[in-house]
Amino acid sequence: MYPPNPDTSDQKHHGAPTPYTQLPATGVQVSSTTQHSSNYPPPPPAAPVAWSTGLFDCCSDVKNCCITCWCPCITFGQIAEIVDRGSTSSVTSGTLYGLISLITGCACIYSYVYRTKIREQYMLEESPCGDCMVHCFCDSCAMCQEYRELQNRGYNMTLGWKGNVQQQNHGVAMTPTAPTSEPGMTR
Structure with a gap:
């Protein structure tokens, strides 16, 4: 009755709608798949890459290793x-981690979720075993590795999310503000 919608016809042939990811360095949204003709199959997903440092490479950042340990x-x-x-502050997340650790004695039930998020954001391998197991047996080493991974990807961990965004924008504040109106003419 109606002609097919070009946006939904691609979904019928290839399953779910095209997912979007946000590039950490630019903040620009891009499609994670390329546009292709219906005559060709979609490209295969990119293979996961290795972490920039190993799980037990704690000696490369002794300061962070000590902070994470204590x-x-x-x-x-x-x-x-x-x-x-930046949707949660480091203080809020750290406090929640501490409370879970105090109450259950096992904060890895919360921290492993962030390892999974990092892996999904940067297409990293799930190694040496599952995220939950890595945090269960080596929570401190796992957090040190995640910290180093984010550092190696260009984040200054001490600045937090807002500080990194400001640094990337060269100190220019990007908050939207309402235009100011000047008073009307007077005689």
């Missing part, structure tokens, strides 16, 4: 703020 809530809060793109 007060893991600080490292976790910094990781969570960057991964959540």
